[in-house]
Amino acid sequence: MYIFEMNDRIKIRKKTMNATRKNSLKNQVSEPTLKRLPGYLFFLEKVREEGLINISAPTIGNALKCDPTQVVKDLSVTGIKGKPRVGYNTYELCHALEEFLGFNHVNEAFLVGAGNLGNALMSYQEHQTLGIKVIAAFDVSKEKIGQHIGGIHVLEYNKLFHLSNRLEVKIAILTTPNEVAQEVAEDLVNCGIKAIWNFTLTNLNLPDNIIVQNTSMSSFAAVLLRRLNDSES
Amino acid sequence: MYIFEMNDRIKIRKKTMNATRKNSLKNQVSEPTLKRLPGYLFFLEKVREEGLINISAPTIGNALKCDPTQVVKDLSVTGIKGKPRVGYNTYELCHALEEFLGFNHVNEAFLVGAGNLGNALMSYQEHQTLGIKVIAAFDVSKEKIGQHIGGIHVLEYNKLFHLSNRLEVKIAILTTPNEVAQEVAEDLVNCGIKAIWNFTLTNLNLPDNIIVQNTSMSSFAAVLLRRLNDSES
C-alpha cells in the first residue's frame, strides 16, 4: 500500500477543493465584467433619457472607451439579444441590467462603525442608487449612538443581535476601526449576515460561504500615485 | 503601389499606437500587483509593531490568503531581497513599500465637489495615511463655501484657477455631480492637474497623458449583490 507523504496529501486536498470550488463557480460572470456593468447601465440610462430607442455596441464602446466586442460579450450576460444593423433596445437593456445587478429592488443592509467613512456612506447612498439601502447603523461610541445621519439611526452595537432576529438582513457594511473588524465580522456572521462589504484594511477570516467584498481606498491611491510617478520619469 | 483601404490604415495606426504605448508601459508594475501592495504594507506594519524582525513569504501569504509565490513576486517590485530560510526584513520591506507607493511623503491634492462623498473623503483622510492630503476643497454652492471639514477650507470654485497658479498641485479628487464632471475635469487639466481620482460615474475624456483613476462604488456593489444572488441559487 502506498503511503502518501504529507505534502502529497495537502496537494491532493487543494486540487479537490479547487475542482469543487470551480464547479460551483461555473457559469458565474467574471469580476471584471461585473465591475463594468454599472458603467453600461449609467450610460444607457442617460442615453435613454435623451430619447434613443436603439444603440449599437460600437457606439457604447466609443463612449465608454472600450472594445465593441467586449461590450457585446459583457451585455450578453443579461440575456438581451441585439439586432444586426440596429443594436440593442435601450429600455430592454437598462431593465435587464438593473435586474441582473439587483439594483432594481431594495437590498437592505446594516452598517457597523459610524465614523467618518461610515457617515459618508450613510449620506451618500441617498443620492446614488446602488441598490443597497442601509436600514440601521451601529456603533459603540456613546456620542454617536442616537444620531441621525442621512435619515438613518445610529444604534447601540448590542442592539444588532436583537434586531437581526426580527429582520432578515443579509448584507452588512463594515466601517469599523481595523482592530475590531474581525471580531465584528464574526458577530455579523452569527447574526445571519451573508455578505460583508469590507472597508477596513483587515483581512477577514470567515466561513467560505460568506461573501466578502474588500474595498480599500488605499489600493486606488496606490495605483494613482505610482502611475503619476511613472509618468514623471 | 499598394493603396491601403481606410480600414487597413486604421488598423495599422491602432497597432502602432499600441506598440508605442506598450513600450512606454514596459517594466511598469501591473495594476493587480499595485492594488495588493497597500495590503502587504498594512499587514507588515502591524507585524513590525509586534516586534517581528523577519517574515517569510509563506507566512504573509497565509495571513493575507494568497499564494506565497505571488507574495514573492509582488514584493520583488520594491527591490528588497529576502534571505532563504529567513525571509524578509520587516523594517526594510515597510520602508521600501511606503517609498514605492509614495505613501511616505505628502502628496497634495485639490478636491472638487464638497457633497456627501467629498466631505467624507475630507474627514476620512485624516485618519488613514493614503499618502494623499487634500489641501483645499472647491464647490459652487454658497452654503458649502466657507465651511471647514476635517480641517480643510471649502473655497469658491473660481478660486481654483488662482490657487493652482501659486501651488504646484498635481492631484485632484473629483466628487462633483456626474453632469459637471467632464467640464470640471477639463478645468483641472488646464490648471496643471496631472492625475484625477474620479469618484463620479462619468467617463472622462481627457488628454492621454492625464492619469485618471476611476473609483465607482457601484462596481463593488454590483459584485457583492451578484455573488449574493449566485450563492442563493
Added chain:
DNA sequence: TAGATTGTTAATCGATTAACAATC
C-alpha cells in the same frame, strides 16, 4: 549538513481581442 525559503523560468489559466459567419 539538511531543509526551508527565495527567486527565476516555464506552464497554466482566464480575460481580452481578433476573425468571421449569420442576419437583419
Added chain:
DNA sequence: TAGATTGTTAATCGATTAACAATC
C-alpha cells in the same frame, strides 16, 4: 441587395500558479 452589426469561436495577451535550482 449591400453592408453594418451581432454573436460565436479561435488567437492572443497577461497574470497567476507551478516547478525547480540557488542559497542561506
